[in-house]
Amino acid sequence: MTETPEKAMTKKRRKLGLTTTILIALVLGIVCGVIFHYLIPAGTVRDDVFVDGVFYIVGQGFIRLMQMLVVPLVFCSIICGAASIGDTKTLGTVGVKTLIFYICTTAIAVGVALGVGNLISPGKGVDMSSIVVSDTSTLDTASAASELSIADTLLNIIPKNPIQSLANGDMLPVIFFALFVGIIIALLGRKAETVHSFFEQFNDIMMKMTSIVMLVAPIGVFCLLSRTFANIGFDAFLPMVKYMLGVLLALALQCLVVYMILLSVFAHVNPFTFLKKFVSVMAFAFSTATSNATIPLNIETLDKKMGVDRRISSFTIPLGATINMDGTAIMQGVAVVFTAQLFGVDLGPVEYATVIATATLASIGTAGVPSVGLITLSMVFNSVGLPLEGIALIMGIDRILDMTRTAVNITGDAVCTMVVAKQEGRVNKAVFDDPDAGKTLEEMRAAS
Template structure:
């Protein structure tokens, strides 16, 4: 049986067990969760997180060195950032449109008297940009600061590319390290069905059907927006720019999407998503190694959709009308915040609190959506990493066409 089928079966069984546990007594759920589901899920997460920093660092060094020409690196970097910003703005627009269409937060339906949420303050965007350059690369690696790790790896990669034969031995060492990490990824993926089962069963059992029922329309609005963005925006990019079949793309990339669904972490899924992109989708290793780690840090289309729908939902709950200027401010603030808050824990809710403050909505409204946020986080993480792979794929295909034209012109 293929790994994809095993993960699908595990997810289905996890949903069934989670629903069953939600009907059981709290003592039974806490016992099963504490002594079975949580340990298995946490072991799986730890196995993946164990190799995230090494694989990001090694992959970006090899990817940057493989691109060779610093001008080419700059061109690909610009294409990547533009793609991420444009798709984030589109995702926000879709979320706002669906939110207004379905009206998930009609005034008077929800009790806001006990709603309470303490918003964390994100770092200023200029501070985030300045801190991209690590003062201590080793500290950045131990703390898992992805932007700083990416920056340091790019510097090393550029140096290897410029020095060429002088550092051939070091480059070979990085290639051997990459082989070791890919071997570990292959081994860890064998445990993915068990981890996926435990994580989804725990999440659904913990949320409970009562929370799901009361927030049903909000969940429908978020899920519908995610589906539209994946089925329309990414499919058009894959078909129009990548010149490929979207159905084939999703089929080949599905194992990474399922891991993202169960872990709710773009960073944790990164080793798997890079493996799927390179081996199944044929993305050039040098481009995948640069574009996908960067996307896992700053590209958050799924999170942007949640913010858009949640903003409309909270405005409707509190019977506060949003004007055209407010809509534009939501799109602008959330798009810029996706880079400004990169790498901050709980980034989705922090970004949402920024948006709510910017347009004068009560931040306490976030308390209404926290109960189902964990389940929706699974879906939006799957969309996030799909966007990263889409960007890597279309840039890789474009680069292949450029190289093909150059080779033909020489002939």
């Protein structure tokens, strides 16, 4: 029997998106956990069957699914990102400047995030180490990591055996080797087409696997948060709010202070004019939460409204959508401080340097699609031995933050493009200064 249009519309309205279901799972998980904590007396049913039974098994099962994705996803993504540099036939001055700019701004972003995180201290006041950590090896790893010198940490980036590093999930050596492979593929060009295609196709497989795993995220979030709140009640709510405010503050500082200073100093353009002309792209990125979908609009805006040569933006913007994820790096930096404080893990200068290096390199392998930063976040946690259970508290509110950090990601791409293009003499200043540049006739009439 053929469905009537009314029934089809009803089905469409009833179908909830992943974002909505995760947010619903967040609320239901908190409510369920609070009910278990305050209204249901302790006993076999509450503690053994639900809290340490169903909630624990399902929640930890979801965590393991995420762990399963980390190494192959990051390895293939970084290879594809590095190899794509050769696709534009540009590995000269523009390419070097762009790469240096992206790496430096991402490192600055992580530094800002760590500073804001330590200033706000979102995870202090709640000790969760005895609640959700069943495997203390992660805490032992953190203690062992603190004993390593900076020299040893830097040397450990170079793998003795890349296959062993892949098997053990040692992410810094994995990233180093993946970058090396990607650059070699780019240099060989057509000679390595088959290998390049293999990694691109395998990367597509991993991205599809990620999207499938994310379908069960609402169930995982519900169980993880139910168990957390069943054990500690409302004590976990304030740290979540403080974490969210910390990320938003760090994002604002990166976008409205760091980027604007870079535009003024290196591009010698008015940052307020830039923001006014770029706000529509930021709004689009915020609504879609994906850097990749914003690439055409970003290039078009830089060309029509700011006078940037397309030969520059057509290289820097797609590359930035692959390897420049300042907003994602900021989330990871604040999340590290948040989780370390929650679980009582002391991080020293070596650990913070490791976080900056790992988050900066991880941004190269972070695909421009919604919420994939949560997958690579587990890699950053692994680098300093933090418990992955801390991601459970972050996941529920991550989509809201994901939309904001995507806007920051694509703004960083545009700022880099403007700086590089200006230094190469590829910006039409008259177009940039013209308030009506790029506007349609209808837009100009509406403005008047």
